[in-house]
Amino acid sequence: MILVDTDVLIWVFRGQESWIKEFEKMVGDARGNVFITPVQIAEIYAGLRPKEVQKVEDFLASLRSVDLDDEMGKIAGGYINKYGKSHSVTMADALIAATASTKNLKLWTSNKKHYPMLDADNFYD
Numbered sequence: 097m098i099l100v101d102t103d104v105l106i107w108v109f110r111g112q113e114s115w116i117k118e119f120e121k122m123v124g125d126a127r128g129n130v131f132i133t134p135v136q137i138a139e140i141y142a143g144l145r146p147k148e149v150q151k152v153e154d155f156l157a158s159l160r161s162v163d164l165d166d167e168m169g170k171i172a173g174g175y176i177n178k179y180g181k182s183h184s185v186t187m188a189d190a191l192i193a194a195t196a197s198t199k200n201l202k203l204w205t206s207n208k209k210h211y212p213m214l215d216a217d218n219f220y221d
Contacts, residue, residue, distance in 0.1 A: 097129040098122055098220050099196045100159070101205035102139040102188075105132070109140075109152060122204060122220065131160045131201055135191050162201075168194040175213045183212045 100122075107115035123130055137156060144152060172190035179185040189210045196203040202220035203211065211218075 097131065097199075097201050098126040099131045099133070099162070099192065099199070099201040099203050100136070101192060101203060101207065102136045103206050104204055105136060105140060105155075106143075107206075109148065109155070125220075129160070131162050131199075132156065133162050133192060133195050134164060135188050135195075137161070139188060162195050162199055164191060164195065168198055171198060179212050183209075185210065185212070 100119075104115065104119070108119050140152060140156070168191060171194035172187065175190040175193055176185055176187065179190075190213075192203065193211050193213050195201065196214065196218060203214060203218060204220040205211065208214075208219060
């Protein structure tokens with residue numbers, strides 16, 4: 097089960113062939129158990145161009161969304177408390193990491209440095 101970070105989604109949306117191939121491989125590896133959160137949705141919509149709306153909505157609808165809950169909020173707050181100043185961890189990245197850890201999802205990102213709270217085995221490569 098894989099949680100896909102926003103950076104990966106953006107490369108797929110932009111039509112980067114290598115990322116599209118990796119995404120297709122990941123879907124097979126995960127047997128379709130591919131997830132996002134409202135955080136990734138918000139980040140995507142923050143930079144969305146009007147001509148991209150339908151394509152992005154169709155794509156996002158093909159993924160499963162994990163709802164955020166109180167426990168994830170507590171964990172994310174702890175991550176920011178511990179890593180916010182030293183590693184510039186943002187609220188978005190803390191919530192994504194908290195989701196991955198509480199739901200036992202592997203995080204697929206090209207920005208592992210944004211997630212100092214996760215161990216190497218918490219990532220999908």
